[in-house]
Amino acid sequence: MPGTITSVSWEELVTTALLGTDRRPAGADGGPAGLLDAAALHTVRRRAGLLPASPAARPDPAPADPRPPLPPAARHRLAQLLADRSAPGGSGGRRGTAPDLTELIPQWLATANQQGFRAPAQLLPALLDAARARTDLRPHALAFAGPRGLWLAGLNPEWKFALRGSSGGSPLPRPTEPEAVVRLWEEGLFAERVALLGAIRAHDPAGALALLATTWTTERAEDRLMFLDSLRTGLSPVDEPFLEQALSDRSRNVRATAAELLSALPESALAGRMASRALSCVSPDLSGDEASVAVEAPHECDAPMERDGVVAVPPAGRGERSWWLGQLVEATPLTTWPARFGGRAAREIVALPVADGWAEELHAAWCRATVRQRDPEWARALLGAPSLPPSSGPGTSSLAERSKLLGVLPAAERGGWVADFIAAHGLSEAFQLLGVCPTPWAEPLGRAVVDALDIARDAGSYPWSFSGVMGLAERCLNPAEADRLEVLTTTPDEPEDASPGANGYWSEAFQRLVSTLRLRAAMDAELIPA
Template structure:
């Protein structure tokens, strides 16, 4: 007998599996039991499926109630001030607009201010508002650059939420030990067990945590399983020794020079060459010193270079790569590796007690200057030697501002990274004053934020010159974006005069004046917004905030 829910002509003997099969094959090839082929078959199939759906749902037994999740760990940090919480909600709600023709308008880009806001909130030690955690985790999910600061600000509740929502599992992967508390130095047995039995990410996190507090203990832990680790894991573990690298690491690194993996050997050699007193550094100094000397036979002292004629087994064991890249001469390739790995203190002794500035000023025979100076650049960066970096950078006002050894902007940026923040900013300001902004973008990226006063003024002056000249404004969009994030907010008042539409010279790009005005209006608005953020987070006002936020 049909139930009240069953249509009179619906087939009742078909199982769910049979109905699925009929639906996959089609009613032209097969029909449900008790249904004749024809135009009515599709409707009969749907009727039968509806009946079976009700039966299946009615026949399900209720599942056993799951246990309640444990509450999230308490966050002992102070609550975020209400104005700052409102500001965070505004930043998280902002989405980049599409705009027409790439025109950004005058409104600040709030998402670009979020990293700075998070850094400031973490510096102040505030806890994230619980109601904003989902939006914060969604933002960090979409932008990997936000994750470290966002997770630090979100605190333990973020990990609790990540265990409940698969979309936020990145928080567990990004947190040492997947959010679990790593054993400390006072728990050696637990640390050893995790090292021997943990997942690879947990072991990396454990080694990094121990290395940061007790370098010797981390090295000893690594030594217990070194011989049985996979080559790619040995490479990752060895890289952790960069933190706290010291002379005590030399015996372990010397053993790694005999590793069966070329990448491991190369990394061990690089670390040893960063220890000026290591035996490897001494061997490389002897080899490099035999290739470079001062020739006094002419009227002017000149550096003479005799590049190696072979790369023997000992040189390969010390990390040198024998085969040169395509298009590179073997002897110049070997010379570059030797000079890069030799302690920079070698050259003053080897070249007559000269200072780095005097050494790089010497002429070099047979077109070897480019190769020799480029290798000194790499050595200065590897050994973090500011005196050699200054000598190789030269004055920012010299032609091309490249200095004797810096042959690219990338190399100049790396050399600048070895200097203190104030000296770095002063050099880049001098570069911009002489050469403008066309090549300064990469150099600005290594300067501390907010930019020092002289650097900020140099950038603003250069932008003003480009504006007055009617230059194509979109060529400076990258620098404008950096200025919005990096200029000291106290510059806002000085920029007010630049927000008006200027008179366009005859040779100016069409519409350039309007675009420049919009750019400066957005810059001023962003600076004032950053100043307001600082105040909301409990900091001292940074310069004149002005009206509006």
Template sequence: MTRTSAPVDAPVADAWEGLVTTALLGTDRRTPPGSRPGPEAPVALLDAAATETVRRRAGLRPARAAERPQAAPEDPRPPLPPAAARRLALLLADRPGPSGGGRRGAAPDLMELLPQWLAAANSHGFGPPPHTLPALLDAARGRTDLRPAVLEFAGPRALWLARLNQDWRFALRSARGGGAALPHVDDDERTQQLWQEGLFAERVALLSALRSREPASARELLATTWATERAEDRLMFLDSLRSGLGPDDEPFLEQALADRSRNVRATAAELLSALPGSALAARMAVRAEACVAVDHTQTAQATPTPTTPTTQSTQPTPVIAVEAPHECDPAMERDGVVAKAPAGRGERSWWFGQLIEAAPLGTWSRRLGGRTPREIVALPVADDWQGELHAAWCRAAVRQRDAEWSRALLGDPSAPEAGGPGAVSLAERAKLLGTLSAAERAEWVAGFIATHGLSEAFQLLGVCAVPWSGPLGRAVVDALNIARDAGSYPWSFSGVMGLAERCLDPSEAGRLDVLLAVPDEPENASPGAGGYWAEAFQRLVTTLRLRAAMAAELGAP
């Protein structure tokens, strides 16, 4: 049967828009052009749309074919061993499931092992299988912490792909120089051109790379355009001078103390105070010495030590007296002291802390009677200034990378105050540990855990080198075992257990087998705690063995 349709009017310029509007409103409310209301109106609308579609397509002119993209660059690095390539595919295929009130199950969390796998692969200089590049870039897109390792492993082909896919543009921003090739160290002409004409990311990358190779050349390059840079750019460029900071940088930094930007002035002052021989450090030392002195008129009774006989009289101990500054004069502000105190903070204590942290730590032995850092830290401080003084010394020790002062401020890890809210907080202790060698760090944290347990140790464990040393690993496992036997609430240790999975030496897996059984629950234990502990230790052992297999697949000893 032949179907007849309503006549369609000749097309007009806005015919397509009219048909779309009619379809949205419905033919009951708006009749298509050239048709009558009724059951045939929808058919007329479809016929008109078909006719208009043909007309629109017939009027298109063929576009010029786009240029084919250039071939992907070669990656000269050796390919992954086959077993390691298969492992990478498994790690990338793993996706965290929906949260169910805490991580459960005995299976390892593969995505949490990906950063460690990438670090090992990069240390061996392997290149990725080309087909894994999209998955690598997708993983880095979702986790910013993965980006440096992913981009190093993915190599130049990742940047080539990023230029073709908007979703991966972050790779161009994250790569050194925004993905641009930096000039050779001897190519002065290209260096000058990139510094004068390059994008901001390219200029930052150029300055950082040059600073790592030739600190003086980087500083001289920065000086050529310093006066014309924007304040926020000057701040970023100035921050690059932290690498290779030395006495030769002092004249440039002294000039930056007069910068019109407060943030630039503060950064310049911080860098100068990290140079104990600088003129700013000397000025700060004079100001700080005026605030701190030994007061022999006030004494505190010394606390007997375990080696001191109780019958022996103890000598009175001198007291450190503090007189905080009464004003913040323009000279102090020029040297980086921020005059306005934060909300809830007293002005005088605010100024005092800034002076102490900027003064060279060598000042205090001379000022306080030739005492060693440990002896100085042990002195009582009058009028409740101890917390403020010790916190400022902590910041100075971290800034000046002074290991002797760090040891003195850390104290004995087994001391009762080490695990409580003493003059030096756990956050400050974590920063102080960063100034020590990896072995000394691990030894101190192991001693802390052996005495105080794991409840306050998470922040300290984060600064320890991976894999953990034998004594530190055993201290963590022993503390977890003690918590398990005591029937402690298991979920409160999930963070430490997760760290152990990533940081414990895989060789420790064998000695953990005895912890896999479900323990007898004490009378006051949390319900289900025994099963959770057994499950958590099973996951720990499985993860350690998986890490050992990953290392073997990459050819690591």
């Protein structure tokens, strides 16, 4: 039998298996058993005849990380946080009184990076796995992982996300090494080139622009867009000639980004052109006894307007003329309007009545211009007093737009405005506004949030309606507030009209808040260098 079996090639055996032994016999008995015997013998023979493969090259050693190691307690805490990140929550959506360790990872990483510690080598795999699962962790996690984390990511395809926008674990050349800079720019991977351009832009904006110009015309459209976006860092009038040329780019997205960047330069030629167009549309209304604003929206979107970034076709549900008007006003320097309205300040201009129902469109465009140009005076004017209801404020009633306006204000002023807003209106509309306040919350804001939660509990409100704010409080309240909040952990008698069991939920939530604040305090203490 062996001689008969070995006379059949492997290819013939495969053919027989596909067609069936009844149509194409193989082996001594010609049946399925003979086919299997032949396949087994061939397999043993092929394995025995294999030659050892050439060994792969060893990877380069991991780069050095000169940062100091974590204190032992902090290292143990990090291991605990990473091990708990995938732990299931409580049954039925009830979280219990224990802190949610998963939500504390970003804060722990931010503090560790501020202190300048390096990640323990044995925890790098778990750290990269956590960053792969949660995009919100990636900036802090990769900064903490450092060069060794990037080196390790290069050895595992599952961690390739870490190499996007990085140098792949290799140190970037310094601006004082022009030959190495040019070599990496011309020969490097896209992620390496993005990282290089960003690094140079942060220290030498003009040098980064000159480097980008050397290859601009040969870059792919999607790459040009990414490179152009890096010019936001250090944007200045020096960039104007380059951006003006980009207005004629083949890619619509590149043209739009160039126009946006130019409109953020109040002295640019594009800003002047947009201001001229906007002034022909928005003017003082001289027909009445009281000052007001007259609006005559554009009747067409011509080729020069499109070249300057105006999108001709509006989204579904938007009128063409209002769509064009908003884009013109959004790209107009805010310094244009006081002169147009007789020297009035921003607050006075925003308070003027607007004719023919154009107020919402005009104010929304001013809001976008304020965010783009980072103008605190206009932000204050459009936000108005925090005591005013959002629906009757001078600017926009959109909480999303208001949160963007708040982001223009200095950090301390931002928190104070939101504290006064909560004191006047409660927490039901404050969640988005709280998200832009600096952390840990300053005492006025923290007190306003806790007082509003206490009022909601006493009023018999549904506690789960405030779960988002409670989660923010766990992460953003000053840990020093824990002792003061202890009194809120008791379970008072429920009002007759309260939801059944609501006070038990409230007590549980406040217990979790206090325990989380104390845990955060312990974590911060563990990260203090010895």
